[in-house]
Amino acid sequence: MSHLSDERVDFVARGEEADGEGAHVEACGECRARVADARGRQKLLAGLAPYTLSEVGFGRVEAKLLAAVDEGEAAPRFPLAWLFAPLLLATVALVVWAPWPAPRPSAPVVIAPVARPAPLAVAPVPLTVLANAGTLHPARAWTCVRTHVTMSWIDAPS
Amino acid sequence: MLRVDSQGAVALQPPAMREPAAAADVLDRARSGDREAFRTLYQRHSRQVARQLAFLVPRADLEDVLQDVFIEVFRSLKSFEGKSAFTTWLYRVTVHVAMKARRKTTRSRLDVVEDLPERADEGPSPSDVSLSAERQARVEALLEQLSPKKRAVLVLHDLQGVEAQKIAELVGTNVLTVRTRLFYARKELEALAKADPTLAEFFGGEPR
Numbered sequence: 001m002s003h004l005s006d007e008r009v010d011f012v013a014r015g016e017e018a019d020g021e022g023a024h025v026e027a028c029g030e031c032r033a034r035v036a037d038a039r040g041r042q043k044l045l046a047g048l049a050p051y052t053l054s055e056v057g058f059g060r061v062e063a064k065l066l067a068a069v070d071e072g073e074a075a076p077r078f079p080l081a082w083l084f085a086p087l088l089l090a091t092v093a094l095v096v097w098a099p100w101p102a103p104r105p106s107a108p109v110v111i112a113p114v115a116r117p118a119p120l121a122v123a124p125v126p127l128t129v130l131a132n133a134g135t136l137h138p139a140r141a142w143t144c145v146r147t148h149v150t151m152s153w154i155d156a157p158s
Numbered sequence: 159m160l161r162v163d164s165q166g167a168v169a170l171q172p173p174a175m176r177e178p179a180a181a182a183d184v185l186d187r188a189r190s191g192d193r194e195a196f197r198t199l200y201q202r203h204s205r206q207v208a209r210q211l212a213f214l215v216p217r218a219d220l221e222d223v224l225q226d227v228f229i230e231v232f233r234s235l236k237s238f239e240g241k242s243a244f245t246t247w248l249y250r251v252t253v254h255v256a257m258k259a260r261r262k263t264t265r266s267r268l269d270v271v272e273d274l275p276e277r278a279d280e281g282p283s284p285s286d287v288s289l290s291a292e293r294q295a296r297v298e299a300l301l302e303q304l305s306p307k308k309r310a311v312l313v314l315h316d317l318q319g320v321e322a323q324k325i326a327e328l329v330g331t332n333v334l335t336v337r338t339r340l341f342y343a344r345k346e347l348e349a350l351a352k353a354d355p356t357l358a359e360f361f362g363g364e365p366r
Contacts, residue, residue: 006337006341006344036361036362037348037361038344040348040351040360040361040362041316041344041347041348041351041360042316043360044289044297044347044351044357044360045297045316045317047289047293047294047297048213048289048294048297048298048317049289049294050209050212050213051212051217051220052205052208052209052212052220053208053220053221053224057220057221057224058204058205058208060221061200061204061221061224061225061228062197062200062201062204064225065196065197065200065225065228065229065232066193066196066197068229069191069193069196069232070193
């Protein structure tokens with residue numbers, strides 16, 4: 001037997017079992033849990049005591065209603081929403097059918113040529129530098145030459 | 159209404175005989191804006207409407223929603239064509255207004271709602287027929303957590319005993335939707351109740 005439908009679960013929870021349903025619920029853990037939940041819910045709802053207004057409340061509502069009738073507040077409302085319907089339709093029509101101006105063709109994009117950097121003009125190392133370098137410690141001499149080359153590179157016109 | 163029989167005895171005419179004509183007359187006059195007819199209409203049907211509104215709206219909002227229902231009745235009476243009984247039409251209006259009603263923040267009108275009968279004994283068990291005031295308040299709070307559509311279907315079906323087909327007509331949908339809403343409303347209510355320490359006992363949980 002397949003699982004009980006939700007409707008049947010409710011019936012079984014109320015004790016209105018059809019043939020074989022009781023045995024199925026005993027054997028099927030899932031259906032047993034559903035029936036238990038339904039039974040709990042039914043007890044919960046069955047225990048609710050209905051409430052209503054007191055006579056004071058009914059009298060107050062009556063007074064308010066009659067006041068509303070006298071002041072015309074209870075009169076049928078003019079459906080203001082209908083006023084917006086033509087406005088909405090006009091907006092839609094405008095959006096759909098309006099002859100929108102054709103988009104102006106934009107100017108062609110011209111890509112500016114990238115200026116190539118001027119070739120590095122490295123000034124020849126003067127003889128005085130080389131001469132001085134010869135008298136220095138090799139590391140220091142190399143530093144002098146390198147500094148000279150760097151400075152001439154920075155000073156070179158681009 | 160008094161009637162005189164052949165022996166000259168005066169007796170009250172049975173309500174069933176005088177009701178339809180009188181009711182139709184009141185309806186006609188109320189439809190044309192007669193204040194007194196509207197008052198009669200309210201006095202005849204307000205108790206029934208208030209009973210139908212129970213659990214559909216929070217009890218603190220009952221007075222406001224009852225007023226809204228009759229304002230709506232007064233406004234819509236002209237559209238009532240008499241194809242169904244007036245009470246059926248009124249029930250439909252009641253359910254619609256209840257579903258549209260927004261929850262009010264005020265709780266100041268609890269004094270005008272009839273008090274619940276207090277239970278003298280202590281520690282009621284789930285087997286008791288009625289709930290304690292505290293449990294009743296908890297269940298009502300859980301019902302308020304459901305969406306208006308689900309709550310309406312659950313209350314109409316499980317508390318007021320209205321059949322699914324009739325509910326579908328009342329709320330303006332089909333039976334399948336009603337059954338679906340009912341299924342989910344029940345599941346939600348069960349889950350909420352299980353999570354509530356005051357009510358978990360009903361589902362085999364630990365009593366509080």
